[in-house]
Amino acid sequence: MINFKSGLILLATAVVLFTSCVAPKNITYFEDLPDSLKEAETVSVPFKNPLIKPDDLLFINIQTLDPEANVLFSAVNTTVAAVGANSNSMAGNQVTSGLLVDKDGCIILPVVGKIKVEGYTTQQARDSIKSRIDKYYTQSTVDVRYNNFKITVIGEVNHPSTFVVPNEEVTVLDALGMAGDLTIYGRRENVLLIRKDTGDIRKFIRLNLNSKDLVSSPYYFLKQGDVLYVEPNKAKAYTLDSYRTRNYAIAASVLSLLIVIATRVK
Structure with missing residues (x-):
């Protein structure tokens, strides 16, 4: 049979285990994949090009055989401040350039005027802009990309x-x-x-x-x-819960008392 002293020690151990943090679960990505595969497992990954919408910032590069026109078109990419971070995760304000899509989903270019781009992919917007530019200049090239994605x-x-x-x-x-x-x-x-x-x-x-x-x-x-x-997860909530903190203090006091009693009982 377990004597009184041994019982107190077991009880103290139970208190320690009860107040210990549970190891977090589900920390592995793609844990439903087997550890080893005889063949590589492949899946179809759907990708749809995003569609341009109002307030998007587009960088538009237009080149023609006319140097003066090139200077004129390059001026449309005005400098603006954007809040964000770079690829190195350095947060802060960034300065970038581009042409803002207005609330009507349009952009305005020199010579050619207003062009609707809302609902277009950048490829479709490029083709639309080029078709307008080609009415005024020959052998033009147009590039369109997001500058605030x-x-x-x-x-x-x-x-x-x-x-x-x-x-x-x-x-x-x-x-x-x-x-x-x-x-x-x-x-x-x-x-x-x-x-x-x-x-x-x-x-x-x-x-x-x-x-x-x-x-x-x-x-x-x-x-x-x-x-x-x-x-x-629950482990984080557990560490931040004020009631848990209070319980730790109570458990520590009980544990100390049990240890004192256990050392004095013959």
């Missing part, structure tokens, strides 16, 4: 910030990588994607980083203005 990552990541990226093909994993990856307290199975839809409508989508199905999701590729929020 920004993604925001907040919550349980190492470097939360808004990131301005130089291309349109940005994935969830790209964004998390720019943010320094999730902390040990981030809920990988329940990352929240907030996306602005038509008008003022917002979509809220839950993403599971533990599942390989993430890469075949229609939300794997991010869009301009997307926000990723990584929720804290």
Whole structure:
């Protein structure tokens, strides 16, 4: 039989175990993939080019055989301040240049005037602009790209910030990588994607980083203005809970008392 002293020691051990933090679970990406595969597993990754919308900042490079026209067209990319971060996760104000799409979804270029670009991909916008330029100049070349394609990552990541990226093909994993990856307290199975839809409508989508199905999701590729929020897991909440802190203090006092009693009982 267990004597009184041994019982107190067992009780003290139970108190310590009860107040210890539980090891976080679900911290591995794509944990439903087997450890070894006989053949590489492939999935179809859907990607749709983003469509231009009002308030997008476009960098438009137009070149013709007329040097004076080239100077005129280059002046459309005015310098503006953009809040964000670079690829090295250095947050702050950035100075960039481009042509802002107005509330009507149009841009205004010298000589050719107003051009509708809302709802176009950058490729379609380029073709539309070139067709207008070709009415006035021969052998023109046109390049159109986003200059404010920004993604925001907040919550349980190492470097939360808004990131301005130089291309349109940005994935969830790209964004998390720019943010320094999730902390040990981030809920990988329940990352929240907030996306602005038509008008003022917002979509809220839950993403599971533990599942390989993430890469075949229609939300794997991010869009301009997307926000990723990584929720804290229970372990983080446990450490921040004032009631838990109070319980630790009580448990420590009880443990000290039990140890004193155990050392005095023969």
